[in-house]
Amino acid sequence: MELMRTGPAGSERPVVRHDGRTYDLRPLTHDIDGAFLAGGGIDRVRGALAAGTLPETPVDGRIGAPVARPQAVICIGQNYAAHAAEMGAAPPASPVVFLKHPNTVVGPYDDVRIPRGAEKVDWEVELAVVVGRRARYLDSPDDAWEHVAGYCLSNDVSERGFQFDESGGQWSKGKCCETFNPLGPWLVPADEVHDVGALRLWSTVNGEPRQESSTRDLIFSVPYLVWHLSQYLVLEPGDVVNTGTPQGVALSGRFPYLRSGDVYEAGIEGLGEQRQSVTDE
Structure with a gap:
């Protein structure tokens, strides 16, 4: 479902x-x-x-993010081996963690707006984990599974100039702009995803391929990430964890950054597809 x-x-x-x-x-x-x-x-x-007690209903045109008002959006950087390589970085020895403002979360077909002064808006298709039970100081990664409600598709939009050139050493300026986390179209319960460690991910810009990978390339697995994060912060029900993006982003230098009028599409096996038009602020 x-x-x-x-x-x-x-x-x-x-x-x-x-x-x-x-x-x-x-x-x-x-x-x-x-x-x-x-x-x-x-x-x-x-x-x-x-x-059979639920009434049938039509979908009201727009589809919103599948989780309402997440308290926190926690993100993992450079968590695909091939993505770390395209960035010229060694695979991290420990998860790289940063946060996005919760109000970056929008629907999967909502416009992505280019912020004022932005010149390096980038895309990042990601597997998102939705927390279903409070996680605090978990004993092991094996304990993490019972704290995961389900999974959905996420686009961790980034402004690379803000992220690196104007960051002061942290990434939040390039991650927290309005509309910078389209989420959905739906949330699939965790026990209905056969193998979260072997899901195909892909993205395109204007119909041209950008990212093509699998969660097999994750450096740190879903249960490891939930366990690891619980050692440093308390994960609450409804929190969203973006688990990282594979290779094929504009920051690699192989593709131009997003411009107004571009159309970005992405998908994850079993978790649906997104489509966003890029517009000016």
């Missing part, structure tokens, strides 16, 4: 797609958020689908 939020920005309603049909989740919850995930929401949806 695929958990989604549909409707105008700020007024989305929760729905679920199952066996080709879409059902309204408002009899169960007002939204797909941390409280829903922590309160056994996914199991309640499964029960309602099995019982």
